[in-house]
Amino acid sequence: MLDQLDQLEKTALTELKGIQDEDALQRWKVSNLGRSSALMKTFDQLGSLAKDQRPIIGRRANEVKRALESALEAHSEALRQVSVERSLAAERLDITLPGRPVVRGRLHPATQTLKEIYKVFAEMGFQVYSSREVETDEYNFQLLNFPPHHPAREMQDTFFIDSGASRGDNPVVMRTHTSPGQIRAMREFSAQNPENPPPVRIILPGMCFRYEQITARSEIQFNQVEGLAVGEHITFGDLKGTLSDFARRMFSQDVRSRFRASHFPFTEPSAEMDIECFVCGGQGCPVCKRTGWLEILGCGMVHPVVLQNGGYDPSRFSGFAFGMGPERITMLRHRIEDIRAFWANDMRFLEQF
Ligand code: DAH
Numbered sequence: 001m002l003d004q005l006d007q008l009e010k011t012a013l014t015e016l017k018g019i020q021d022e023d024a025l026q027r028w029k030v031s032n033l034g035r036s037s038a039l040m041k042t043f044d045q046l047g048s049l050a051k052d053q054r055p056i057i058g059r060r061a062n063e064v065k066r067a068l069e070s071a072l073e074a075h076s077e078a079l080r081q082v083s084v085e086r087s088l089a090a091e092r093l094d095i096t097l098p099g100r101p102v103v104r105g106r107l108h109p110a111t112q113t114l115k116e117i118y119k120v121f122a123e124m125g126f127q128v129y130s131s132r133e134v135e136t137d138e139y140n141f142q143l144l145n146f147p148p149h150h151p152a153r154e155m156q157d158t159f160f161i162d163s164g165a166s167r168g169d170n171p172v173v174m175r176t177h178t179s180p181g182q183i184r185a186m187r188e189f190s191a192q193n194p195e196n197p198p199p200v201r202i203i204l205p206g207m208c209f210r211y212e213q214i215t216a217r218s219e220i221q222f223n224q225v226e227g228l229a230v231g232e233h234i235t236f237g238d239l240k241g242t243l244s245d246f247a248r249r250m251f252s253q254d255v256r257s258r259f260r261a262s263h264f265p266f267t268e269p270s271a272e273m274d275i276e277c278f279v280c281g282g283q284g285c286p287v288c289k290r291t292g293w294l295e296i297l298g299c300g301m302v303h304p305v306v307l308q309n310g311g312y313d314p315s316r317f318s319g320f321a322f323g324m325g326p327e328r329i330t331m332l333r334h335r336i337e338d339i340r341a342f343w344a345n346d347m348r349f350l351e352q353f
Helices: 002-017 022-033 038-048 053-090 109-123 151-155 180-192 236-250 304-310 326-334 339-343
Strands: 134-136 172-174 200-209 221-231 257-264 267-276 293-302 318-324
Touching: 002 022, 002 038, 002 053, 022 038, 022 053, 038 053, 109 200, 109 221, 109 236, 109 326, 180 200, 180 221, 180 304, 221 293, 221 326, 221 339, 236 257, 236 267, 236 293, 236 318, 257 293, 267 318, 293 304, 293 326, 318 326, 326 339
Parallel strands: none
Antiparallel strands: 134 172, 200 221, 221 318, 257 267, 267 293, 293 318
């Protein structure tokens, strides 16, 4: 019986060495270590052996069992290793290849200019005030001193959201400029303390909409940055000082600026501000149309009617306001010749900034 066990162990181990795959390994396990294998049967037969033979045969049978089990485990591990190596070789992954570059976005050129404008005015103590894009005729025009049918409305072709039939003379409109935010802001501030309204020093940026033919020079949507300062004893000198300083901080320390008389219903007096052409330094070039000057904003002293409409008593308060177009400033700076490029979403344009 001992010989049988020796033989059994030898054959099983030899057979195991030749096994190359998992299925054959399972079959080997069943026939050598399974319930009805010769080895397991030996254990069943132990009871029928002579008493002195039982421990000897039993111990040997256990040894063989352990030997087969550990050989099985080692062989199975070896097989697994081989299969891992085979699949590594077959499915070769070259991890040294550079990855596809991630396209990094960047700020839109108009946003870049807006952020610079915010920064300059923040340094001068102006807060950003956000106002709505959908307005009423009342705020967009009437409270700004444009009565119904006033000819100055002709400058601002308007998108009407409803006909106004049910709203009398007050249809809902897309704002044509950021100026209605002046009234909203003044009303909000003066409501905090109607007897003694606080001073105002804000800029109001945002999209404006006009029902215009789209051309290289005019779009139906564009940003504006409005500015408003209201307080006691504010003069035209403050307006000129603040805006000239803005131009120096925004464009260059030695840029010259000039003010030309103009007209807006909501300011009196009104002006347009030019800065010396930064392309030619004032010599005259195609960008400044040979004038040496670039128009960058409209401005003026807040009209008494507008102050009144905002809740600020014009006999006590005064103020100045201005409005500029950041896309226009961006166009001048980068010599962009077609305003349509801003909202056309053409990557070839956007990637240049
Ligand atoms: N709202 C004017 C426009 O869109 C721009 C403007 C001019 C704003 C003068 C102002 C200002 O605040 O004082 O044409």
